[in-house]
Amino acid sequence: MTEMTYKRHANWRDYLELTKPRVVLLLLLTALVGICLASPTWVGWEIVLPAMVGIGLMSGSAAAVNHLVDRHIDARMARTLRRPLPSGNLSPRHVLTFAAVIGTLGFIVLALWVNMLTAWLTFASLVGYAIVYTMYLKRATPQNIVIGGLAGAAPPLLGWTAVTNDIHPHAILLVMIVFTWTPPHFWALAVHRAKDYAKAEIPMLPVTHGIEFTKTCILLYTILLAIICLLPYIVGMSGLIYLIGSSVLSIWFLVYAWKLKFAPKKHTAYRMFTFSIWQLMALFVLLLVDHYVATPALQLTG
Numbered sequence: 001m002t003e004m005t006y007k008r009h010a011n012w013r014d015y016l017e018l019t020k021p022r023v024v025l026l027l028l029l030t031a032l033v034g035i036c037l038a039s040p041t042w043v044g045w046e047i048v049l050p051a052m053v054g055i056g057l058m059s060g061s062a063a064a065v066n067h068l069v070d071r072h073i074d075a076r077m078a079r080t081l082r083r084p085l086p087s088g089n090l091s092p093r094h095v096l097t098f099a100a101v102i103g104t105l106g107f108i109v110l111a112l113w114v115n116m117l118t119a120w121l122t123f124a125s126l127v128g129y130a131i132v133y134t135m136y137l138k139r140a141t142p143q144n145i146v147i148g149g150l151a152g153a154a155p156p157l158l159g160w161t162a163v164t165n166d167i168h169p170h171a172i173l174l175v176m177i178v179f180t181w182t183p184p185h186f187w188a189l190a191v192h193r194a195k196d197y198a199k200a201e202i203p204m205l206p207v208t209h210g211i212e213f214t215k216t217c218i219l220l221y222t223i224l225l226a227i228i229c230l231l232p233y234i235v236g237m238s239g240l241i242y243l244i245g246s247s248v249l250s251i252w253f254l255v256y257a258w259k260l261k262f263a264p265k266k267h268t269a270y271r272m273f274t275f276s277i278w279q280l281m282a283l284f285v286l287l288l289v290d291h292y293v294a295t296p297a298l299q300l301t302g
Ligand code: HEM
Pocket: 022, 023, 026, 027, 030, 079, 144, 145, 146, 148, 149, 150, 152, 153, 178, 182, 185, 186, 189, 277, 280
């Protein structure tokens, strides 16, 4: 009896882990920013809630399919060895059913309470990550995460279309930010975990082209990201609070990339990976703060 109760608790956590909850939370923050920036005034819970639930469920479903497809690879890497499938806590059939149920639910929520454009774009992102990236690109080319990054970068657009039902260039700009952020985010971790990926025979950039080349690519993408982060201010989408805050974040990220290339210590790559997550979170919080605080204040005084 006690053992069964214990197992029921373990299962609940296992299902949650399948959805990559921390990744999905950050994705949802970027979606929320898309929702909020799509309108000068507060959008209203009748859109915000179903949009967040639908995008969250479909992202979690994509993550669960990733666990299913990658279970043999995950079993060969120290970082992923204890996941629910390789550890034997869940069976592939359980995972497939779970992914199908939450994915379908997410689609229905978006189709019924948001709009069909958002439902189909979210479905395309799910296919992009779960099928195109996980089943094909990840095993095929060191550019896997650059191309596959488009699915993870989509949520700001999904949030935006949830409000307006059309694709606005400002939403594309937000997608470009996450898209350009993804290579330094992931390659910093891949440099740290290069041996693991080599062991699992995954053609990540540090495995195919070496650590030094990857560090150069990280630096170049970080420079590109710093430039793209200026665009929201240049096109008039965001104000001074965003410009100042994002510039500090960009310089900070650049310092990491520079250090990783030219003066690395043992943990520089992993620290840069951790920083990348805080940096993107802070950047999107800044976009929100700027939207609700700075812009009206400037308009009032101007
Ligand atoms: C193709 C694109 C991407 C790749 C290949 C990638 C890869 C990874 C990997 C391998 C991890 C480590 C997970 C672990 O420690 O088990 C990670 C962590 C993380 N990623 Fe990404 N990522 C991508 C895109 C994104 C996007 C778009 C976001 C959010 C906007 C994101 C947010 C996070 C967060 C929050 C973590 C920390 C998770 C945790 O501590 O559990 N990633 N990423």
